Amino acid sequence: MKRATLLSFAAALLFGMVVIAAPQITPLAAAPVQDDVQEAKKERKKPGKKAVERSRKTVAMLDNIFKQTIVLVTDKYVHSDDDFAAGSAAVLLFKNISESGDNTIRLIDATGDPYEPDNVAKDAFEKNGLKKLKQGEQSVDAVVNIDGKPHLRALTAVPVVMQKCVMCHAHYKDVPAGEPIGAISYTVPIE
Numbered sequence: 001m002k003r004a005t006l007l008s009f010a011a012a013l014l015f016g017m018v019v020i021a022a023p024q025i026t027p028l029a030a031a032p033v034q035d036d037v038q039e040a041k042k043e044r045k046k047p048g049k050k051a052v053e054r055s056r057k058t059v060a061m062l063d064n065i066f067k068q069t070i071v072l073v074t075d076k077y078v079h080s081d082d083d084f085a086a087g088s089a090a091v092l093l094f095k096n097i098s099e100s101g102d103n104t105i106r107l108i109d110a111t112g113d114p115y116e117p118d119n120v121a122k123d124a125f126e127k128n129g130l131k132k133l134k135q136g137e138q139s140v141d142a143v144v145n146i147d148g149k150p151h152l153r154a155l156t157a158v159p160v161v162m163q164k165c166v167m168c169h170a171h172y173k174d175v176p177a178g179e180p181i182g183a184i185s186y187t188v189p190i191e
């Protein structure tokens with residue numbers, strides 16, 4: 001008798017769980033998935049203005065940090081052309097950042113005479129962007145889709161910030177004043 005009570009109690013419990021759980025699962029499951037898909041489709045077409053603005057701010061912040069660092073390192077640590085150049089440090093830093101996260105960053109030449117053949121504009125965005133920077137723009141950007149996700153691509157001008165740059169890049173002295181000798185190229189997700 002005791003056992004039977006226990007069994008029927010367990011059965012009632014199980015039945016109760018099924019009855020209670022079942023109606024909750026079905027209607028809830030369908031709706032949000034559908035919404036997510038719609039939302040993702042919308043987002044893929046056009047990221048919101050605020051999201052684009054956030055990515056612009058991220059680029060501006062990174063750009064300031066990198067440029068301040070390059071100048072600081074060159075000023076305080078680079079005394080001869082044998083020293084480890086801030087340019088080399090930047091190229092290595094950007095490579096490591098690009099390989100370890102969602103942001104892709106490159107330091108590229110704008111003079112046609114790079115130290116390293118790899119440090120040049122590689123695609124249409126970078127090539128066209130360099131032209132605009134040489135015409136006087138400080139930065140250019142564009143929203144693009146990469147693997148179905150919106151990204152901000154941006155190119156910011158690198159001028160000959162100090163005399164020491166010419167110590168290693170001798171041809172920088174022939175570049176007209178105010179014209180950039182390079183650029184930093186960013187690809188950051190828009191979220």
Ligand code: HEC
Pocket residue numbers: 070071074078080081082083084085086087088091092107108109110113114115116117119158159160161162164165166167168169181182183
């Ligand atoms: C001690 C020598 C040295 C000094 C000083 C120096 N650079 Fe460089 N720079 C290099 C080297 C070496 C590379 C190539 C790094 C690499 O690809 O690993 C480079 C790369 C660059 C590049 C990428 C294009 C290219 O030529 O490969 C830019 C742009 C650049 N430097 C700008 C500057 C600026 C601006 C300054 C002054 C703030 C400066 N550099 C000072 C040695 C120097």
